[in-house]
Amino acid sequence: MTLTFALIAVLLIAAVAGFLGRSRARAVRDGARLNSLPIYHGAYGFLWALVPALLFLAIWSPLQGRLIEDAVLSTPQGQALPAFDMARDAITSEAYEIATGQREAGFNPESTALAPVYQQFINRYGGIGGGFAILLALAGAAWGLTRVRANFRARAGVERWLMGLLIAASMIAILTTLGIVLSLLFETLRFFSMVPASEFLFGTQWSPQMALRADQAGSSGAFGSIPLFWGTIFIGAIIAMIVAIPLGLMSAIFLTQYAPAKVRSVMKPLLEILAGVPTVVYGYFAALTVAPAVRDFGLSLGIPASSESALAAGLVMGIMIIPFVSSMADDSIAAVPQAMRDGSLAMGATRSETIRKVVLPAALPGVVGGVLLAVSRAIGETMIVVMAAGLAANLTANPFDSVTTVTVQIVQLLTGDQEFDSPKTLAAFALGLALFVITLILNLIALTVVRRYREAYE
Amino acid sequence: MTKEKQPITTNSSVPFPSTAVAAEAAQDDAGIAKEDTAWTQAPEPTPHAADVVTERADAPELDTDRTPKMIADKVSVFYGEKQALRDVSIQVHDDKVTAFIGPSGCGKSTFLRCLNRMNDTIAGARVTGHIELDGEDINSPDMDVVQLRARVGMVFQKPNPFPKSIYENVAYGPRIHGLAEGKADMDAIVEKSLRRAGLWDEVKDRLQESGTALSGGQQQRLCIARAIAVDPEVILMDEPCSALDPIATAKIEELIHELRGRYAIAIVTHNMQQAARVSQRTAFFHLGELIEYGKTKDIFTNPREQRTQDYITGRYG
Numbered sequence: 001m002t003l004t005f006a007l008i009a010v011l012l013i014a015a016v017a018g019f020l021g022r023s024r025a026r027a028v029r030d031g032a033r034l035n036s037l038p039i040y041h042g043a044y045g046f047l048w049a050l051v052p053a054l055l056f057l058a059i060w061s062p063l064q065g066r067l068i069e070d071a072v073l074s075t076p077q078g079q080a081l082p083a084f085d086m087a088r089d090a091i092t093s094e095a096y097e098i099a100t101g102q103r104e105a106g107f108n109p110e111s112t113a114l115a116p117v118y119q120q121f122i123n124r125y126g127g128i129g130g131g132f133a134i135l136l137a138l139a140g141a142a143w144g145l146t147r148v149r150a151n152f153r154a155r156a157g158v159e160r161w162l163m164g165l166l167i168a169a170s171m172i173a174i175l176t177t178l179g180i181v182l183s184l185l186f187e188t189l190r191f192f193s194m195v196p197a198s199e200f201l202f203g204t205q206w207s208p209q210m211a212l213r214a215d216q217a218g219s220s221g222a223f224g225s226i227p228l229f230w231g232t233i234f235i236g237a238i239i240a241m242i243v244a245i246p247l248g249l250m251s252a253i254f255l256t257q258y259a260p261a262k263v264r265s266v267m268k269p270l271l272e273i274l275a276g277v278p279t280v281v282y283g284y285f286a287a288l289t290v291a292p293a294v295r296d297f298g299l300s301l302g303i304p305a306s307s308e309s310a311l312a313a314g315l316v317m318g319i320m321i322i323p324f325v326s327s328m329a330d331d332s333i334a335a336v337p338q339a340m341r342d343g344s345l346a347m348g349a350t351r352s353e354t355i356r357k358v359v360l361p362a363a364l365p366g367v368v369g370g371v372l373l374a375v376s377r378a379i380g381e382t383m384i385v386v387m388a389a390g391l392a393a394n395l396t397a398n399p400f401d402s403v404t405t406v407t408v409q410i411v412q413l414l415t416g417d418q419e420f421d422s423p424k425t426l427a428a429f430a431l432g433l434a435l436f437v438i439t440l441i442l443n444l445i446a447l448t449v450v451r452r453y454r455e456a457y458e
Numbered sequence: 459m460t461k462e463k464q465p466i467t468t469n470s471s472v473p474f475p476s477t478a479v480a481a482e483a484a485q486d487d488a489g490i491a492k493e494d495t496a497w498t499q500a501p502e503p504t505p506h507a508a509d510v511v512t513e514r515a516d517a518p519e520l521d522t523d524r525t526p527k528m529i530a531d532k533v534s535v536f537y538g539e540k541q542a543l544r545d546v547s548i549q550v551h552d553d554k555v556t557a558f559i560g561p562s563g564c565g566k567s568t569f570l571r572c573l574n575r576m577n578d579t580i581a582g583a584r585v586t587g588h589i590e591l592d593g594e595d596i597n598s599p600d601m602d603v604v605q606l607r608a609r610v611g612m613v614f615q616k617p618n619p620f621p622k623s624i625y626e627n628v629a630y631g632p633r634i635h636g637l638a639e640g641k642a643d644m645d646a647i648v649e650k651s652l653r654r655a656g657l658w659d660e661v662k663d664r665l666q667e668s669g670t671a672l673s674g675g676q677q678q679r680l681c682i683a684r685a686i687a688v689d690p691e692v693i694l695m696d697e698p699c700s701a702l703d704p705i706a707t708a709k710i711e712e713l714i715h716e717l718r719g720r721y722a723i724a725i726v727t728h729n730m731q732q733a734a735r736v737s738q739r740t741a742f743f744h745l746g747e748l749i750e751y752g753k754t755k756d757i758f759t760n761p762r763e764q765r766t767q768d769y770i771t772g773r774y775g
Contacts, residue, residue: 260581261581340618341579342576342579342614342618343618343619343620343681344620344630345579345607346612346614347607347608347611347631347684348604348607348631348635349630349631350604357634361622362621
C-alpha cells in the first residue's frame with residue numbers, strides 16, 4: 001500500500017465525514033435549535049479527519065525513505081554492497097527505481113537483485129505509515145461526528161481550526177527563511193575554516209580560481225570580497241539610485257499632484273508594466289544597446305572605457321528600479337491628508353512649494369522605505385549585472401570601467417560542475433550570507449529612519 | 459469666560475444665549491444706531507429671495523460710511539454640472555466679523571472658499587460672478603492667486619498644523635513670502651503671531667516641539683497664528699470650532715473678538731449661538747442661496763425672512 005493510496009483514502013474519509021456531519025446536524029436540527037449551522041458541523045468533522053492525517057503524512061513521507069534505506073542496508077544483501085558511498089548510492093537508487101517501476105533494469109547487476117528487498121520494505125513501511133494515517137483520519141472523523149449535538153459550538157471549533165491553519169501558513173514562510181539563513185550560516189562557517197574571515201572581509205583581491213595542480217600560478221586563490229561589495233554598491237546603490245530616485249520621485253509627484261485623473265489612469269499602469277519586464281530583457285538591453293553607447297561616449301571624452309561598464313549596468317538597473325521607488329512614493333504622497341495641502345495652499349504657497357515643504361516631508365517615511373526597498377532589490381539583482389557589468393573585480397571609481405558584483409560572482413562560482421568542499425564553491429555561501437546581512441541591515445535602517453522621522457498627521 | 463444670560467433688547471420673542479463678547483459687540487453696533495433704524499425700516503421684501511438679496515447687498519443704508527473690504531457680487535459656483543451656489547452678493551467689512559450660517563450643504567463653506575480662490579484646487583469647480591478685494595477683481599488674470607491667499611488667510615474646520623515644529627508652522631508663511639530678514643526678525647514675527655493667537659504663553663518654552671503634539675484647541679490657535687503670521691487683511695474661518703470642546707471653543711471665540719478690528723473676519727459656523735456671540739454681520743444661506751444678510755442683532759431678533767426665523771429657532775436645519 002503506497003502513501004498515495006493513503007492520501008486518497010484520507011481525503012475520501014474527510015469528505016464523507018463532512019457530509020455525514022452536515023446531514024446528522026440537519027437531522028438534529030429538526031428536533032432542537034442548533035448552536036451552529038449544519039455546514040459548520042460538517043466542516044468540523046472534515047477538518048478533524050483531514051488535518052491530523054495530512055500532517056502525519058507530511059512528516060512520515062520523508063522519514064519513510066530513510067527508514068526503508070536503513071532497513072535495506074541492514075539486510076544481508078545490503079551488507080554485501082560496496083562500502084564506498086557513491087557506488088552504494090548508485091546501486092540503491094537504481095534498485096529503488098526498479099522497485100517502484102520507474103525503470104526496467106539497472107546498470108549495476110546488484111541493483112536488480114536488491115529490488116525485491118526494496119519492494120518488501122516499501123510495502124512494509126508504506127503499510128505502516130498509510131495505515132496509521134487512515135486510522136488517524138477515521139479517529140478524527142469519529143470524533144467530529146460524535147460531537148454533533150444541538151448545543152455543540154462547531155462554529156467556534158472551526159474558527160480555531162482556521163486560525164491554526166493561518167498560523168501554520170505564516171510560519172512556513174518564517175521557518176523557510178530561518179532554514180535558508182541557517183544553511184547559509186553553516187556553509188559559511190565551513191568556508192571560514194578554510195579561508196580566514198579577515199581575508200574575506202577586508203581583502204582587496206578577488207580571484208577565486210583554485211589551481212588544479214599545485215605548481216600552477218595563483219594556486220591559493222584570493223578571497224578578498226571588498227571589490228565585489230564595492231562593485232555592488234557602485235552599481236546598485238550609487239549609479240542606479242542616481243537614476244531611479246529623481247525619476248521615480250518626480251514621476252510619483254507628477255502622477256499624484258499634477259496629472260489629471262485621465263492621464264494618471266493611463267500612466268500609472270504603464271509605469272507598473274516596467275516592473276513586469278523580465279530582468280533578462282533589461283540585461284540584453286544593457287549589454288547590447290546601452291553598454292556600447294556608454295563605451296563610445298566614455299572614449300569620446302577621453303576616459304578609458306571598457307565595453308562592459310558599471311555605468312551601463314547601473315543606468316539600466318536604475319530604469320528597472322523606477323517603478324519601485326515611484327509606486328512606494330506615490331502611495332505615501334497620496335496618503336498625506338488633503339487638509340495639509342489645503343493649509344499650505346491657503347497660506348499662499350504655490351503647488352511646488354507645498355509639495356517640497358509640506359507633502360514630501362510628511363511622505364518621507366514612505367519615500368525612504370521605497371528607496372531602501374529599491375536599494376536592496378538593486379543589490380540583489382543578478383541578470384542585468386551578469387550580462388552588462390563584467391567579471392573583473394576592479395576596485396575603481398571610474399563608472400566607465402568594468403566592475404563585478406556579489407551576485408555575478410555567486411553565479412560564476414556555482415554554475416557548471418563544482419565540488420562542494422572547495423573554498424571556491426563555499427565562497428558563494430559566504431557571499432550570499434554577507435548580501436543577506438547587508439539587506440537585513442538596510443531594512444533595519446529603513447525602519448529606524450521611518451520611525452524617527454515619522455511625523456504623525458492624524 | 460463667564461457665561462452671562464443677557465438677552466439683547468429685542469422686539470422678538472426669540473431668546474438666545476449671549477456672552478459678554480456678544481454684548482460688547484452689540485454695544486459696538488450701537489454707534490451706528492441711526493443706520494440700524496434705516497435698515498429695519500426698509501420696505502417689505504418681495505417674496506423672491508434672490509431679488510431681496512440683491513437689493514440688500516447693494517443697499518446703501520448698510521454701512522454707508524465705509525468701503526467694504528471685500529465685495530462679492532452675484533457669485534455662483536458649479537461643481538461639474540451641479541450648482542452649489544446661486545447669485546450670492548455679500549460684503550465683508552474690515553472691522554467686523556461676518557458670520558455665514560445655514561444648514562449643512564447650503565453653500566456657506568463653498569462661498570467662503572471663493573474669497574481666497576481655494577475652489578481653484580478642486581477639480582471641476584467653476585466660479586462665476588465678481589469678487590473684489592479693495593476694489594481689485596480677485597478672479598482677474600492680473601491677480602496673483604499666491605498674493606491673494608497671502609492677503610486673505612484661511613483657518614480650516616479641522617486643525618491642520620503641518621507636521622513640523624510649532625516655530626516652523628508659524629514661520630512657514632513668512633518664509634515663503636520672504637517677510638523676515640534674518641533669524642531675529644523671524645523670531646519676532648513668530649512671537650507676535652503666537653501672542654496674537656493667544657498661544658505664546660502656553661508654547662513659548664517648547665517652540666521646537668511638533669505642532670501636531672498640541673491639543674486640538676491649541677492646534678487650531680496655532681493655525682490661526684500661522685494665518686496671522688503673513689499679516690493678512692482678511693481671515694476666513696471655516697467652522698473653526700466644530701472639532702473642539704467647549705473650553706477650546708470659548709478661547710477661539712475670545713480670540714476672534716480680539717482679532718476683530720485688526721483683520722476683516724468671515725466665519726462659517728453651524729453654531730448659531732456662536733454666530734450671535736462673535737459676529738456683527740450674519741448671512742443666512744439655504745440650498746445654495748443667500749436668504750438674508752444683515753446685522754447679526756437683526757438677523758437673530760427680527761429676521762425678515764420666514765426661513766431665517768425657522769432656522770434660528772431650530773425648526774429645521
